[in-house]
Amino acid sequence: MDFALTSEHELIREMAAKFGRQEVLPGLTERDREGKSDRTLLDKMGEAGILGVSIPEVYGGSGSDYVSLGLVCEELERADTSARVVLSVHSGLHCLTLLQWATEEQKKRWLPKLASGERVGGFGLTEPNAGSDAINIQTHARKDGDSYVLNGEKTWISLADYADQFLVIARLQEPGDKARHAAFIVERNTPGFSSRPIKGKLGVRAGNTGQIFFDNLRVGAENRIGEDGDGFKVAMSALDHGRYTVASGAVGIIVACLEASTEYARSRKVSGEEIGRKQLVQQMIAHMAASRDIGRLLYYQVGWMKNTGIRHTREVSMAKWQNCNNAFQSASDAIEIHGAYGYCDEFPVERYFRNSRGAVIYEGTREIHTLVQAEYALGYRTDRPLARTLPKWPVKA
Ligand SMILES: Cc1cc2nc3c(=O)[nH]c(=O)nc-3n(C[C@H](O)[C@H](O)[C@H](O)COP(=O)(O)OP(=O)(O)OC[C@H]3O[C@@H](n4cnc5c(N)ncnc54)[C@H](O)[C@@H]3O)c2cc1C
Incomplete structure (x- = not known):
C-alpha cells in the first residue's frame, strides 16, 4: 500500500492552490456579499488547464489520474466553494460521465473542447418536484424520427446560466407504466432552451445556480448518451x-x-x-x-x-x-x-x-x-x- 502522492500530484496540487490564491480569493468577499458570480473565472480555469484535469491526453486533457482531480477540488474549495463547484459539474458530473458512457465518436466530438475550456459542461437531474427521488423526474423526451423532443424544467442547476452544454436526464415518453429514462447532451444554443438564475442563496453566493427549461427542444439521437433506458x-x-x-x-x-x-x-x-x-x-x-x-x-x-x-x-x-x-x-x-x-x-x-x-x-x-x-x-x-x-x-x- 502506497499513500505517497507523486511529484505530479504535488505539482498539480500547488498549481490549484496558487490559482485559488491568485484568481479566486481577490474580490471574493465582495462577490460573495453581493451574490455576484464571475464568468471570467471559467475562462481562467480553462487557460490554467484546470478544466482538462483527469481528461485523457488523447481527448485533449492533461492526462493526469483521478486522484489529481480530488487534489484540485480540495485546493479550489480551500479558496471558495464556488470554484470547486465548477469542477464538480464540469469535470465530475459531465466529463467523466462522458468518458464512461459516450461512444468514441461522441468523446472525440465533445471532450477536447471541454478539456480546453472552449466549452463548459453542466448537469441537469433535479426538478421542482423530484430531488432525492430523482427516478420520478417529469422532464420528458418524445422520440420523433431520428431525434427527440424534450419538454420540462430542471432546478438548482449549477452553472445554469454559464454552461455551454448540459447532461440532461429525461423520462422517455412511451407507452407502458414502467418509466424508462434517457440521457442527452443539450447544447445551450438549441432553440427551446432557456435559463434563469436563483437569487438569495444561503451559500455558494459567488457561484451561479439556476433553472433550465426545455420547450419543444429538439435533440438528435447522436446527442443521446447510452441507449434508451440507460438514462x-x-x-x-x-x-x-x-x-x-x-x-x-x-x-x-x-x-x-x-x-x-x-x-x-x-x-x-x-x-x-x-x-x-x-x-x-x-x-x-x-x-x-x-x-x-x-x-x-x-x-x-x-x-x-x-x-x-x-x-x-x-x-x-x-x-x-x-x-x-x-x-x-x-x-x-x-x-x-x-x-x-x-x-x-x-x-x-x-x-x-x-x-x-x-x-x-x-x-x-x-x-x-x-x-x-x-x-x-x-x-x-x-x-x-x-x-x-x-x-x-x-x-x-
Ligand atoms: C447549491 C446547489 C447546487 C446544486 N446543483 C445541482 C446541479 O448542478 N444539478 C442537479 O441536478 N441538481 C443540483 N442540486 C440539487 C440537489 O442535488 C438536490 O437539492 C438534492 O438532491 C435534494 O433534493 P431536494 O432539494 O429536492 O430535496 P428533497 O428530496 O425534497 O428532500 C427534502 C428533505 O427530505 C429528506 N428525504 C427525502 N427522501 C427521504 C427518504 N427516503 N428518507 C428520509 N428522508 C428523506 C431529505 O433528506 C431532505 O432532508 C443543487 C443543489 C444545491 C443546493
Missing part, C-alpha cells in the same frame, strides 16, 4: 463522479477552517492566555485535524479505486457523507472559536459555514447517504455490473 444508470454514474469532487472539496473547507482557527486561537487572548491553550478549544481543533486526515483517506481511496477501475458507489457515498458532515461541523466550530468575530464576514469562517451547508444537501442529502450506507451494511443493496465503466488510468484511446 438513470448514466445519472447514477455521474453522481459517483460528482460525489468524489464534493468529498475531496469538503476536505478543502476543513483545512481552511483549521488554518483560520489555529491562527486565531494563537493570537486571541482571554484572561491573559491564548485561547489555543483552553482544552475545549483544543477539542474543536483536534476534531478538525482528525476530519482532515480521515477525509483525505476516504477520498484518496476513491481516487485509487477510480484509477484501478474498481466500482466505488458505496465508498464514494461514504466519503461524500462523512466529509460534508465534518466540513459543516468544522465550520460551525471555527465560528465558535472566533466568537463574535466569526459571525461576520471580516473573517472567512462564516462563509465556510454557509457554503459547507449546501454540500450536506446536494449530490444526495445526509439522510439519503445514511440510508444507502445502512442498506449496504444490511445486505439490502448490492451493485450490479454496468454496461460501461469508467476507463482505468492511464486511459488509452
Whole structure:
C-alpha cells in the first residue's frame, strides 16, 4: 500500500492552490456579499488547464489520474466553494460521465473542447418536484424520427446560466407504466432552451445556480448518451463522479477552517492566555485535524479505486457523507472559536459555514447517504455490473 502522492500530484496540487490564491480569493468577499458570480473565472480555469484535469491526453486533457482531480477540488474549495463547484459539474458530473458512457465518436466530438475550456459542461437531474427521488423526474423526451423532443424544467442547476452544454436526464415518453429514462447532451444554443438564475442563496453566493427549461427542444439521437433506458444508470454514474469532487472539496473547507482557527486561537487572548491553550478549544481543533486526515483517506481511496477501475458507489457515498458532515461541523466550530468575530464576514469562517451547508444537501442529502450506507451494511443493496465503466488510468484511446 502506497499513500505517497507523486511529484505530479504535488505539482498539480500547488498549481490549484496558487490559482485559488491568485484568481479566486481577490474580490471574493465582495462577490460573495453581493451574490455576484464571475464568468471570467471559467475562462481562467480553462487557460490554467484546470478544466482538462483527469481528461485523457488523447481527448485533449492533461492526462493526469483521478486522484489529481480530488487534489484540485480540495485546493479550489480551500479558496471558495464556488470554484470547486465548477469542477464538480464540469469535470465530475459531465466529463467523466462522458468518458464512461459516450461512444468514441461522441468523446472525440465533445471532450477536447471541454478539456480546453472552449466549452463548459453542466448537469441537469433535479426538478421542482423530484430531488432525492430523482427516478420520478417529469422532464420528458418524445422520440420523433431520428431525434427527440424534450419538454420540462430542471432546478438548482449549477452553472445554469454559464454552461455551454448540459447532461440532461429525461423520462422517455412511451407507452407502458414502467418509466424508462434517457440521457442527452443539450447544447445551450438549441432553440427551446432557456435559463434563469436563483437569487438569495444561503451559500455558494459567488457561484451561479439556476433553472433550465426545455420547450419543444429538439435533440438528435447522436446527442443521446447510452441507449434508451440507460438514462438513470448514466445519472447514477455521474453522481459517483460528482460525489468524489464534493468529498475531496469538503476536505478543502476543513483545512481552511483549521488554518483560520489555529491562527486565531494563537493570537486571541482571554484572561491573559491564548485561547489555543483552553482544552475545549483544543477539542474543536483536534476534531478538525482528525476530519482532515480521515477525509483525505476516504477520498484518496476513491481516487485509487477510480484509477484501478474498481466500482466505488458505496465508498464514494461514504466519503461524500462523512466529509460534508465534518466540513459543516468544522465550520460551525471555527465560528465558535472566533466568537463574535466569526459571525461576520471580516473573517472567512462564516462563509465556510454557509457554503459547507449546501454540500450536506446536494449530490444526495445526509439522510439519503445514511440510508444507502445502512442498506449496504444490511445486505439490502448490492451493485450490479454496468454496461460501461469508467476507463482505468492511464486511459488509452
Ligand atoms: C447549491 C446547489 C447546487 C446544486 N446543483 C445541482 C446541479 O448542478 N444539478 C442537479 O441536478 N441538481 C443540483 N442540486 C440539487 C440537489 O442535488 C438536490 O437539492 C438534492 O438532491 C435534494 O433534493 P431536494 O432539494 O429536492 O430535496 P428533497 O428530496 O425534497 O428532500 C427534502 C428533505 O427530505 C429528506 N428525504 C427525502 N427522501 C427521504 C427518504 N427516503 N428518507 C428520509 N428522508 C428523506 C431529505 O433528506 C431532505 O432532508 C443543487 C443543489 C444545491 C443546493
